[in-house]
Amino acid sequence: MNAVPDQVLGQLRYAQVQWLPGPLQRQMRENHDLLISLDEDAMLRPFRVRAGRAAPGLDMGGWYDADAFAPGATFGQWISALSRFHAITGDLPTRDKVHRLTYAYAATIELDGRFYRNNRFPAYIYDKLARGLLDAWRLARADKAAAVLGRTTQAAQPWLPERAVPRNEHSEPGEDFTRHAWDESYTLPETQFHAWHMTGDETYRSLALRFLYDDFFAALAAGDNVLPGKHAYSHVNALGSAAQAYLSLHTEMHLDAARQGFAMIEAQSYATGGWGPDEHFIEPGVGALGASLEDCKRSFETPCGAYAHIKLCRYLLRITRDARYGDSMERVIYNTALGALPLQADGRAFYYSDYSRNACKNFHWDRWPCCSGTLPLLAADYALDLCFTDPKGLFVNLYAPAQVTWQQDGIACRLMMTTDYPYDGMVSLALRIPTAMRFTLRLRIPAWTPAAQVFINGRRDPMICLPGTFAALDRQWHEGDRVDLELSLPLRSLCIDAQHPNTVALVAGPLVLMRMLDAEGEPEATLTSGELLSARRPFGAARAWRVQTSGTTLSFRPFMDIQEERYRAYQDVVNAGK
Numbered sequence: 183m184n185a186v187p188d189q190v191l192g193q194l195r196y197a198q199v200q201w202l203p204g205p206l207q208r209q210m211r212e213n214h215d216l217l218i219s220l221d222e223d224a225m226l227r228p229f230r231v232r233a234g235r236a237a238p239g240l241d242m243g244g245w246y247d248a249d250a251f252a253p254g255a256t257f258g259q260w261i262s263a264l265s266r267f268h269a270i271t272g273d274l275p276t277r278d279k280v281h282r283l284t285y286a287y288a289a290t291i292e293l294d295g296r297f298y299r300n301n302r303f304p305a306y307i308y309d310k311l312a313r314g315l316l317d318a319w320r321l322a323r324a325d326k327a328a329a330v331l332g333r334t335t336q337a338a339q340p341w342l343p344e345r346a347v348p349r350n351e352h353s354e355p356g357e358d359f360t361r362h363a364w365d366e367s368y369t370l371p372e373t374q375f376h377a378w379h380m381t382g383d384e385t386y387r388s389l390a391l392r393f394l395y396d397d398f399f400a401a402l403a404a405g406d407n408v409l410p411g412k413h414a415y416s417h418v419n420a421l422g423s424a425a426q427a428y429l430s431l432h433t434e435m436h437l438d439a440a441r442q443g444f445a446m447i448e449a450q451s452y453a454t455g456g457w458g459p460d461e462h463f464i465e466p467g468v469g470a471l472g473a474s475l476e477d478c479k480r481s482f483e484t485p486c487g488a489y490a491h492i493k494l495c496r497y498l499l500r501i502t503r504d505a506r507y508g509d510s511m512e513r514v515i516y517n518t519a520l521g522a523l524p525l526q527a528d529g530r531a532f533y534y535s536d537y538s539r540n541a542c543k544n545f546h547w548d549r550w551p552c553c554s555g556t557l558p559l560l561a562a563d564y565a566l567d568l569c570f571t572d573p574k575g576l577f578v579n580l581y582a583p584a585q586v587t588w589q590q591d592g593i594a595c596r597l598m599m600t601t602d603y604p605y606d607g608m609v610s611l612a613l614r615i616p617t618a619m620r621f622t623l624r625l626r627i628p629a630w631t632p633a634a635q636v637f638i639n640g641r642r643d644p645m646i647c648l649p650g651t652f653a654a655l656d657r658q659w660h661e662g663d664r665v666d667l668e669l670s671l672p673l674r675s676l677c678i679d680a681q682h683p684n685t686v687a688l689v690a691g692p693l694v695l696m697r698m699l700d701a702e703g704e705p706e707a708t709l710t711s712g713e714l715l716s717a718r719r720p721f722g723a724a725r726a727w728r729v730q731t732s733g734t735t736l737s738f739r740p741f742m743d744i745q746e747e748r749y750r751a752y753q754d755v756v757n758a759g760k
């Protein structure tokens with residue numbers, strides 16, 4: 183097995199991050215509590231029914247049932263998320279639930295792959311099961327999960343497509359899509375490379391190679407924008423497999439594909455960081471994003487899209503050390519992921535963010551869709567993005583209330599972070615170290631900030647904090663040292679695309695501020711860009727901004743602070759740019 187290239191940043195383990203009260207902890211707890219509450223017999227029913235076994239309990243409904251759209255598809259993701267929640271919290275009932283589900287699932291495996299017969303999504307469902315079993319094995323110490331993965335793979339193999347299959351929504355005449363018309367194999371190589379690294383079994387390596395989507399990757403690597411018209415979420419997910427292929431095989435083409443693909447996606451993103459109106463990539467340069475505001479309410483497939491996007495940012499940040507991948511991740515976390523309505527026990531799940539002119543939050547029309555499996559994973563994995571490591575020290579990437587432990591030169595170190603970011607630009611870091619020691623503490627300075635200052639033990643440090651980089655504090659540190667980062671959070675307006683220069687989002691630091699609409703309809707207002715940029719927070723209203731126009735007062739809030747109210751993400755202004 184190939185070693186990871188030297189310059190790649192290390193990733194923290196889940197157990198190294200403890201969240202303190204804040205939006206990231208809130209979303210993690212909501213999802214952890216919800217998964218703990220799900221009935222195990224109901225979760226296992228599609229596997230038991232398809233194996234012809236006794237299947238007590240009730241059907242869960244929606245996409246999940248034995249003969250439904252994607253039987254048991256989210257089961258593997260829930261095993262993953264529960265394993266990750268156990269790793270973060272140490273909660274033993276969570277670990278026990280992972281063990282019971284893993285072994286009860288194992289009892290349903292028929293080596294002839296009966297589960298995958300007449301199944302629209304063999305690759306998609308197998309991939310999620312494989313990831314879940316790897317997490318159960320590694321994070322929840324279900325010792326037999328690696329063997330269960332071996333049997334799962336044996337059962338699935340005859341039913342998997344021949345090679346990477348693009349998600350075909352419209353089959354062409356003469357093409358036979360009867361078996362795999364909807365299947366999605368995009369993350370399969372990523373999971374299989376992990377399985378190979380963790381078990382050493384070459385079966386997984388060869389599956390990874392077989393499902394690499396190299397036609398797509400080679401085009402992107404050559405700078406050819408082949409995204410328009412493609413299913414958005416699944417192709418961003420595929421880039422995670424490209425990044426993992428680079429780490430596993432050291433193939434520059436795969437890294438180029440991930441980087442170029444990422445840049446093409448950023449170029450067609452909303453101010454929130456979301457992309458893919460109606461789940462598809464758009465033609466660049468023709469104003470399609472602006473046009474989407476008119477009639478599209480399915481603006482961004484949020485939990486799945488955010489999960490894929492953040493994971494891709496994580497790979498690229500680790501590989502390149504480029505802070506703008508941290509900026510991009512942050513934008514998606516605060517403006518999309520954290521604004522998802524909480525998953526409900528009856529399977530109602532947030533799916534699309536709505537950026538239309540008269541927008542509101544909704545659950546998907548089907549219960550237990552894909553996003554009901556991805557939201558818990560998204561919430562668990564913020565822990566991986568808080569900080570990264572290299573031999574010289576710690577990279578602080580997200581600013582959130584938390585405690586981080588890490589090993590520096592073999593010594594256990596601790597960092598306490600307190601902040602109300604992104605509502606406030608002050609971030610306080612306190613070091614707890616057993617002895618004086620030298621290392622480098624790096625802080626992400628977002629590209630959008632015009633000014634950042636660092637204070638060490640209350641005294642201003644002369645270091646220049648260049649926006650869009652990690653500022654490096656290399657010094658001898660002592661127990662109790664305190665670092666304060668002061669980021670200015672400027673208000674700006676970002677136009678949706680070049681063809682719609684007067685359609686702008688109001689942004690404060692990393693937060694898009696959405697205009698609240700009256701229940702009866704929108705308040706009529708002619709808004710100048712000057713008025714928009716005069717937005718202020720009234721004293722005592724930390725999470726709401728006000729804009730005074732000549733006729734009325736408009737209220738703005740971040741997406742994560744909107745519940746059932748109507749809102750508008752983009753505003754039409756006169757004299758934009760003045």
Ligand SMILES: [Zn+2]
Pocket residue numbers: 483485486487533551552553554556
């Ligand atoms: Zn989804």
